[in-house]
Amino acid sequence: FLLKIIFTPELEKAGLLNKTKIAEGGRKLRKNWSPSWVVLVGNSLVFFKDPKSQTPSNWKPGNSRPESSVDLRGAQLHWANELSSKKNVFKLRTVTGNEFLLQSETDSLIKEWYDTIQNVIDRLDRENPLDNVLLYSLRRAGSVEMLDHSGDEDERRKSLPRSTSNLENTERKRVKTRLKKLILKRPPLQALQEKGLIKDQVFGCRLEMLCEREKNTVPRFVRLCTEAVERRGLDTDGIYRVSGNLAVIQKLRFLVNHEEKLNLDDSEWEDIHVITGALKLFFRELPEPLVPYGFFTDIVETVKMTDHMDKVDRLKCLVLSMPPPNHDTLQFMCRHLKRVLQQSDSNRMTTQNIGIVFGPTLMRPEKDNGNMAVNMVYQNQAVELILTEFDYIFGTRGPS
Numbered sequence: 001f002l003l004k005i006i007f008t009p010e011l012e013k014a015g016l017l018n019k020t021k022i023a024e025g026g027r028k029l030r031k032n033w034s035p036s037w038v039v040l041v042g043n044s045l046v047f048f049k050d051p052k053s054q055t056p057s058n059w060k061p062g063n064s065r066p067e068s069s070v071d072l073r074g075a076q077l078h079w080a081n082e083l084s085s086k087k088n089v090f091k092l093r094t095v096t097g098n099e100f101l102l103q104s105e106t107d108s109l110i111k112e113w114y115d116t117i118q119n120v121i122d123r124l125d126r127e128n129p130l131d132n133v134l135l136y137s138l139r140r141a142g143s144v145e146m147l148d149h150s151g152d153e154d155e156r157r158k159s160l161p162r163s164t165s166n167l168e169n170t171e172r173k174r175v176k177t178r179l180k181k182l183i184l185k186r187p188p189l190q191a192l193q194e195k196g197l198i199k200d201q202v203f204g205c206r207l208e209m210l211c212e213r214e215k216n217t218v219p220r221f222v223r224l225c226t227e228a229v230e231r232r233g234l235d236t237d238g239i240y241r242v243s244g245n246l247a248v249i250q251k252l253r254f255l256v257n258h259e260e261k262l263n264l265d266d267s268e269w270e271d272i273h274v275i276t277g278a279l280k281l282f283f284r285e286l287p288e289p290l291v292p293y294g295f296f297t298d299i300v301e302t303v304k305m306t307d308h309m310d311k312v313d314r315l316k317c318l319v320l321s322m323p324p325p326n327h328d329t330l331q332f333m334c335r336h337l338k339r340v341l342q343q344s345d346s347n348r349m350t351t352q353n354i355g356i357v358f359g360p361t362l363m364r365p366e367k368d369n370g371n372m373a374v375n376m377v378y379q380n381q382a383v384e385l386i387l388t389e390f391d392y393i394f395g396t397r398g399p400s
Contacts, residue, residue: 016035016036017036017113019036019038019103020032020034020100031101036049037049040120042376042377046069047068066371066373070100071094072094072121075121077118087103090103090113090114092117201257203256203257203281203285204285206286207288208325210325217328225264229272230336230339233276234343234346235346236347238348239272241353244275283362290363293366295318296363299315300378312385312389319393330362334386338390354387355382355387
């Protein structure tokens, strides 16, 4: 059946489609078609299990729990009628190697969905491209080999005798078990650091430990990066949104972790997008994000509040109650981002653009409940609100 769609500001499209997941992280899955209430919102395509519980007019982020969600940044879309006996089928593939088939019996409806999703993917590539560093991490997480050659193994396996395939599976399981035991026996990084066997690093270090070591509440690397941006990058088009060269970012990361001296004015770091990429990577690699896990749910609930002053008051209280390194570094970063915003005529970075870039960079939930798309909307809005109400929220405490 067809449903009349009523759009909300965040909502691109919503409706009923048939869906099946055919790969996860590059591994093939058996088809299992089921009807799904599909919502296209922000960067994401969100799937709800029970379409009867949704109506287009009352759908809002947070009304119900999604079954799963897909980040469309870097995704690929293809017509795929050859993969199913059903008609009107297209395939969506994410950067992490997850693949979905979506289908409708109505020709015009499925074409409209295909065109709308493709337009969003194209727009995200232009306006908010997936950071090269994040793309690298996602591909590593999904295994580059499985992502790029996931079909080859299946073809090879078809040509092998069953006995050979069984032997291969047995050997694989044995190796997997041994690796698991080896990993479990390894001493944790913290224990090795405490014994002095591993040098304390900057990337991946807990914020409070790094600040204690440096005798400051804002990490030195954060200060150096923002100072470099303010000296020579504030008017750069797409600052913080445009990706830097991944290899150079990794080289900078290595240098920061292993050497004391760092001069970001060196010609090696001439591309300002390398410095902003490394700064974003630093925040993403914090074991606990800049906004601590315990604050995430309260901040999301605060952003949902309707009364603006109540919302800002509550956000101010939450920010003030953060540990000093988290509070002061957040204040330092937001003050810097306010300076970026002052040059928005040149750099084209609006409050919304900065929210999209830094929402998931500065805060994330401890456990992914399948609400990634919904959370992303509120993460972005939280950063936007802190920037808009900066003077009030940080009015009583913190470094100048």
